[in-house]
Amino acid sequence: MEESIDKSQALAAQFAAVEAILAKNNHDPSRMIPILQEIQDVQKYLSKDVINYVASALKVPASRVYGVATFYAHFSLSPKGRHILRICDGTACHVKKSHATLEMLSKKLGLTDDKRTTDDLMFTVELVSCLGTCGLAPVVVIDDEVHGQSTPATVEAIIDDIIAKENAAKAEQGK
Amino acid sequence: MADSRKLTVNGREIEFTDERNLLEVIRQAGIDLPTFCYHSELSIYGACRLCLVEVTQNGRTMVMAACSTAPAPGMVIQTETKELREMRKISVELLLANHNTECPTCVRSSSRALQNIARRLGVAEVRYKKLQPEEMEPLDLSSPSLQRDPNKCIKCGDCVRVCSEIQGVGAIYFTNRGSNAKITTAFDAPIAGTECVNCGQCAAVCPTGALTAKQDSPRVWEALYDKSKTVVVQVAPAVRVALGEHFGAQPGENVAGKLVTALKLMGFKYVYDTSFTADMTIFEEATEFLGRVSNGGTLPLFTSCCPAWVRYMELYYPDMLANLSSCRSPQAMFGAVAKKVLPEQLGVKREDLVVVSIMPCTAKKYEAQLDKFKVDGQPEVDIVITTDEVGRMINSLGIHLSELAPSAFDMPMGFATGAGVIFGASGGVMEAALRYAAEKLENKTLENVDFVAVRGMSARKEATVHLGGMDIKVAVVHGLAQAKELLEDIRAGRANYHFVEVMACPGGCISGAGQPIGATNAIRKKRQQGLYTADKAHQVQKSQDNYLVTRCYEEHLGGHPGSHEAHELLHTHYQNRGQIFEAKVPVMRGTADKRLPVTVTVCDDGDCAGAKLVDQIAAHIKAMNLADRVDLDAAVASRKPAGLCVSVGDHVVEGGEPAAAIEEIKKAIDSGVASL
Numbered sequence: 001m002e003e004s005i006d007k008s009q010a011l012a013a014q015f016a017a018v019e020a021i022l023a024k025n026n027h028d029p030s031r032m033i034p035i036l037q038e039i040q041d042v043q044k045y046l047s048k049d050v051i052n053y054v055a056s057a058l059k060v061p062a063s064r065v066y067g068v069a070t071f072y073a074h075f076s077l078s079p080k081g082r083h084i085l086r087i088c089d090g091t092a093c094h095v096k097k098s099h100a101t102l103e104m105l106s107k108k109l110g111l112t113d114d115k116r117t118t119d120d121l122m123f124t125v126e127l128v129s130c131l132g133t134c135g136l137a138p139v140v141v142i143d144d145e146v147h148g149q150s151t152p153a154t155v156e157a158i159i160d161d162i163i164a165k166e167n168a169a170k171a172e173q174g175k
Numbered sequence: 176m177a178d179s180r181k182l183t184v185n186g187r188e189i190e191f192t193d194e195r196n197l198l199e200v201i202r203q204a205g206i207d208l209p210t211f212c213y214h215s216e217l218s219i220y221g222a223c224r225l226c227l228v229e230v231t232q233n234g235r236t237m238v239m240a241a242c243s244t245a246p247a248p249g250m251v252i253q254t255e256t257k258e259l260r261e262m263r264k265i266s267v268e269l270l271l272a273n274h275n276t277e278c279p280t281c282v283r284s285s286s287r288a289l290q291n292i293a294r295r296l297g298v299a300e301v302r303y304k305k306l307q308p309e310e311m312e313p314l315d316l317s318s319p320s321l322q323r324d325p326n327k328c329i330k331c332g333d334c335v336r337v338c339s340e341i342q343g344v345g346a347i348y349f350t351n352r353g354s355n356a357k358i359t360t361a362f363d364a365p366i367a368g369t370e371c372v373n374c375g376q377c378a379a380v381c382p383t384g385a386l387t388a389k390q391d392s393p394r395v396w397e398a399l400y401d402k403s404k405t406v407v408v409q410v411a412p413a414v415r416v417a418l419g420e421h422f423g424a425q426p427g428e429n430v431a432g433k434l435v436t437a438l439k440l441m442g443f444k445y446v447y448d449t450s451f452t453a454d455m456t457i458f459e460e461a462t463e464f465l466g467r468v469s470n471g472g473t474l475p476l477f478t479s480c481c482p483a484w485v486r487y488m489e490l491y492y493p494d495m496l497a498n499l500s501s502c503r504s505p506q507a508m509f510g511a512v513a514k515k516v517l518p519e520q521l522g523v524k525r526e527d528l529v530v531v532s533i534m535p536c537t538a539k540k541y542e543a544q545l546d547k548f549k550v551d552g553q554p555e556v557d558i559v560i561t562t563d564e565v566g567r568m569i570n571s572l573g574i575h576l577s578e579l580a581p582s583a584f585d586m587p588m589g590f591a592t593g594a595g596v597i598f599g600a601s602g603g604v605m606e607a608a609l610r611y612a613a614e615k616l617e618n619k620t621l622e623n624v625d626f627v628a629v630r631g632m633s634a635r636k637e638a639t640v641h642l643g644g645m646d647i648k649v650a651v652v653h654g655l656a657q658a659k660e661l662l663e664d665i666r667a668g669r670a671n672y673h674f675v676e677v678m679a680c681p682g683g684c685i686s687g688a689g690q691p692i693g694a695t696n697a698i699r700k701k702r703q704q705g706l707y708t709a710d711k712a713h714q715v716q717k718s719q720d721n722y723l724v725t726r727c728y729e730e731h732l733g734g735h736p737g738s739h740e741a742h743e744l745l746h747t748h749y750q751n752r753g754q755i756f757e758a759k760v761p762v763m764r765g766t767a768d769k770r771l772p773v774t775v776t777v778c779d780d781g782d783c784a785g786a787k788l789v790d791q792i793a794a795h796i797k798a799m800n801l802a803d804r805v806d807l808d809a810a811v812a813s814r815k816p817a818g819l820c821v822s823v824g825d826h827v828v829e830g831g832e833p834a835a836a837i838e839e840i841k842k843a844i845d846s847g848v849a850s851l
């Protein structure tokens with residue numbers, strides 16, 4: 001059980017950040033998409049509570065905000081990992097076996113089609129359509145950095161590296 | 176009238192004036208173009224492509240959707256060509272390909288538009304396959320009023336538009352996209368936990384069986400077969416002018432007498448009229464109104480007969496609940512009185528008496544199962560079925576309603592005045608209340624009982640009635656979006672009334688979602704007219720002249736309206752349900768199977784009363800060792816100022832000082848956990 005008063009006020013403060021974004025947009029329901037974008041930029045995803053909050057603040061039904069949030073692939077309704085891997089599945093990458101990398105990652109990180117983020121929130125793996133760099137196929141984007149001519153082995157090396165760094169940082173903090 | 180212009184439809188010259196679109200012009204010419212997504216009172220969507228016509232204008236010929244094309248002089252229109260026929264057929268086949276075709280077991284199979292149109296267009300086979308052999312989606316059976324089967328949805332969006340445009344609710348919306356598109360609630364949650372008010376208007380426009388009224392008739396048959404039970408039934412006013420449509424009668428034809436006969440054949444012991452307790456409602460509500468007027472009480476007074484409207488107020492305008500009449504609906508009054516009076520009168524045990532209601536309404540199903548209308552866990556109205564359901568029950572018996580001889584309702588609760596009967600039309604409750612108030616205020620007999628200004632289908636009906644030296648201003652609205660407009664006008668000081676009637680369904684209960692499907696404004700008017708005709712046919716027109724209601728007061732209800740006994744049985748209380756819109760964050764989580772939900776509204780204000788209470792409440796829960804059996808949430812309100820609001824199970828504590836509130840909250844938690 002958590003100590004309550006601090007927590008509830010911390011949570012209220014979290015919504016104060018959302019409130020600030022809403023205020024900047026004049027609580028204008030026609031600016032729902034930019035509002036959601038800004039919130040996602042800050043909080044990495046749109047939680048159910050945030051959607052409810054935005055809906056009642058804009059005086060629109062929650063079903064409508066949810067409808068907009070699920071329409072655009074850009075919005076995520078579940079938390080994302082600290083490191084985001086985007087595997088291109090455009091035609092060029094697909095024929096060059098981008099799926100082999102996906103399979104490797106799914107196995108290594110215990111992910112499935114429905115579960116795209118690891119439980120420790122370290123990684124999110126997404127399959128995206130053409131990234132527009134077909135000359136480099138198969139392409140994987142890791143934390144906004146483009147890796148061309150990737151293979152399961154090169155990608156595995158990169159994520160092993162990330163895991164090692166995170167563990168080292170954790171050990172440092174623990175001291 | 177706009178100036179008359181001409182166009183040609185199938186070689187015939189047709190005049191048109193201010194029709195919104197070609198579809199209306201063509202239908203007026205007597206050609207019934209098929210449509211799914213067009214409803215004259217909703218916005219135009221143009222998605223189903225069934226209303227396609229060939230339009231030749233300025234030498235060019237194009238195929239256009241009639242619903243979304245404005246008529247222009249000189250247009251030459253063909254509604255039937257080989258090409259159009261083929262296109263329409265393709266549209267229907269595409270719709271059917273994504274529709275779960277279990278038609279024989281569908282409650283809507285006799286009335287569904289999709290089936291009818293497919294037959295009309297001669298669709299013999301569906302040439303398209305479903306995109307993928309999808310898994311069946313689970314049904315949503317959470318609501319006491321509605322049933323949702325997503326597998327039958329063809330995404331026409333009619334329900335979405337009714338819910339937001341007519342009802343101003345928006346519980347359902349389009350979500351996801353492409354082949355995953357789905358009409359559902361926020362977060363795809365069970366609809367019972369949303370802001371849905373159970374009006375059922377979405378089901379009333381659904382062209383398939385994706386949204387239907389919850390079916391409770393099997394429970395009625397079971398009660399009727401159970402020899403240890405005495406089953407009685409109340410029939411709401413609006414049922415009698417619509418049920419006949421199931422059996423080929425005209426809308427508005429009054430089949431009350433034949434229905435009584437049919438119900439007796441089914442095995443109901445006694446058949447009563449909800450109009451009796453509608454009269455009783457007038458005794459109570461008009462007394463409440465006159466009391467508020469003379470004592471300077473909260474005005475305007477809002478009627479409270481419609482449970483969808485009551486829920487709407489509890490959700491969206493909790494700060495104005497004091498304006499809502501504390502009177503129960505006639506259905507709920509009937510349940511309370513029947514369960515109190517009938518056991519002794521009929522010599523049966525209370526637990527062996529089953530009270531059934533036949534209602535034009537789906538929201539009444541929701542109302543009947545509310546805890547506040549239960550005694551010792553047993554609902555006062557045991558089962559609610561719709562006009563539609565009773566129509567199908569009669570069918571299944573193999574009797575034809577039109578061939579039955581009429582019988583009379585049973586006494587005493589079958590005796591009603593015309594005022595009680597017009598409750599089923601928008602404006603009826605107001606008119607009945609005015610008939611009562613007029614005699615009380617003027618102290619003389621009211622000769623002309625008709626208050627026609629509050630009748631009919633216009634969106635907002637207003638009247639100023641001069642009574643007892645006072646100008647009484649009244650308003651009547653139907654459709655909750657209209658109610659919302661009126662509430663906002665009142666809040667902003669743009670409008671001012673003494674008394675307001677609200678019904679959730681367009682035209683009132685006569686087009687409730689339990690009535691035969693396919694109500695148009697023309698049908699609504701006929702059903703309303705049916706009730707006004709019935710009013711005149713009754714021996715008495717004024718609720719106050721219902722001597723059997725008066726006798727009921729003398730024998731069981733403390734002698735007069737507003738008495739202590741009347742308050743116990745005929746009135747109710749409301750609760751702020753506004754927390755549904757707030758973002759909830761868990762503070763404490765119990766682990767026991769049954770847990771009491773406690774929600775405290777907080778804001779980021781430095782001295783937020785709620786935030787302080789959270790701590791005290793948590794301390795109390797710990798001190799009493801209840802941590803396992805309580806879920807404590809903080810709810811962050813986006814609508815400010817939030818004010819103090821704490822819900823403990825169904826009990827809501829709001830307003831006032833935290834110091835005073837905490838004692839009430841503690842008590843509510845202790846008794847709430849005890850009764851889990």
Ligand code: SF4
Binds near residue numbers: 337377378
């Ligand atoms: S029952 Fe009424 S409020 Fe509920 S989803 Fe349907 S139209 Fe909306």
Ligand code: FES
Binds near residue numbers: 213241
């Ligand atoms: S009625 Fe015109 S497109 Fe549906």
